[in-house]
Amino acid sequence: MDIIIAGPGRAGGSLALAAAGAGHHIVGVVSRSGAMADQFAQLEYEAALPGADLLVVAVGDSHISEVANRLAPHIKDIAGAVHLSGYASVRLLSPLEAQGVEVGSFHPLQTLPSATVGARSLAGSWVGVTAESGLRASLWALATTLEMKPFQLADEQKPAYHAAASAASNFVVAALGVAERLFAAAGVPFEAALPLTRQVVENAYELGGREALTGPVARGDWSTVEGQLAAARAVEMSDAYLELVRATAHLAGTELPSSVLRHSR
Numbered sequence: 001m002d003i004i005i006a007g008p009g010r011a012g013g014s015l016a017l018a019a020a021g022a023g024h025h026i027v028g029v030v031s032r033s034g035a036m037a038d039q040f041a042q043l044e045y046e047a048a049l050p051g052a053d054l055l056v057v058a059v060g061d062s063h064i065s066e067v068a069n070r071l072a073p074h075i076k077d078i079a080g081a082v083h084l085s086g087y088a089s090v091r092l093l094s095p096l097e098a099q100g101v102e103v104g105s106f107h108p109l110q111t112l113p114s115a116t117v118g119a120r121s122l123a124g125s126w127v128g129v130t131a132e133s134g135l136r137a138s139l140w141a142l143a144t145t146l147e148m149k150p151f152q153l154a155d156e157q158k159p160a161y162h163a164a165a166s167a168a169s170n171f172v173v174a175a176l177g178v179a180e181r182l183f184a185a186a187g188v189p190f191e192a193a194l195p196l197t198r199q200v201v202e203n204a205y206e207l208g209g210r211e212a213l214t215g216p217v218a219r220g221d222w223s224t225v226e227g228q229l230a231a232a233r234a235v236e237m238s239d240a241y242l243e244l245v246r247a248t249a250h251l252a253g254t255e256l257p258s259s260v261l262r263h264s265r
Helices: 010-021 061-074 090-097 115-121 133-145 155-186 190-207 222-234 238-252 258-263
Strands: 002-006 025-030 052-057 078-083 102-108 126-130 149-152
Touching: 002 010, 010 025, 010 102, 010 115, 052 061, 052 133, 061 090, 078 090, 078 133, 090 102, 102 133, 126 133, 126 155, 133 149, 155 190, 155 222, 155 238, 222 238, 222 258
Parallel strands: 002 025, 002 052, 052 078, 078 102, 126 149
Antiparallel strands: 102 126
16 A cells, blocks of 8 residues: 555554555655654645555544644545544544545554554554445555454444553553552562463453452452552552552442541541
8 A cells, every 4th residue: 555644653653664564655754843754755734745545644632633634635646544543533534534535543452652662563463443345445454464453443432442442551551550669668579470460461351350350359358458558558559559449349349348448548
């Protein structure tokens, strides 16, 4: 495919590098900062865009509509356009659709901390595709060439999907951040927990979250939980720890006794 990337940051840059590595042609990148100027041709926001099979709007959610409006007057021979948001509606690309371009979204379900690391991480990842039949087939084929696993994502289901993605990534990191602080207080290296973390993640995907749950909250051992909260309070992590206990209790289908709440203060 001939591809234009508007906004070659972490996500757009990852896709640009991965697509180029898979044999696609990056026609150019549209960037105010000149990002990736050493690798791809630089295109301007206020100039006519060359022809392409796909225009990728790879900017933050709050800027998608603005960029679509800026690019719309300069669209000529572009078949399809997508943004990379897992949350925002494809309707934000309506200015491009009004120019006869098929629109959709293409959301890699993967963390992309940098263009270089992200490009390597895309292979094997799943990708949510929101598009109608013609563009959907092209995006499905693109995903396949990138060794990604495409799945259909309904536009109206994006908020729930994106919340799930955040829970599966950032919330896990937040919990590990609390664990790291407590391990340090106990004089235990954080990496000692890596086999434990790997196994519980595997259990969750094999058994389901609730069935994989173990530990004092799951078995109702509230005196142990109270002691854990006291330890968390000693390193100024009691509020965060209590929120994690609440979430665990909700998953386990139980309620926290008042004694636990008292020990969190």
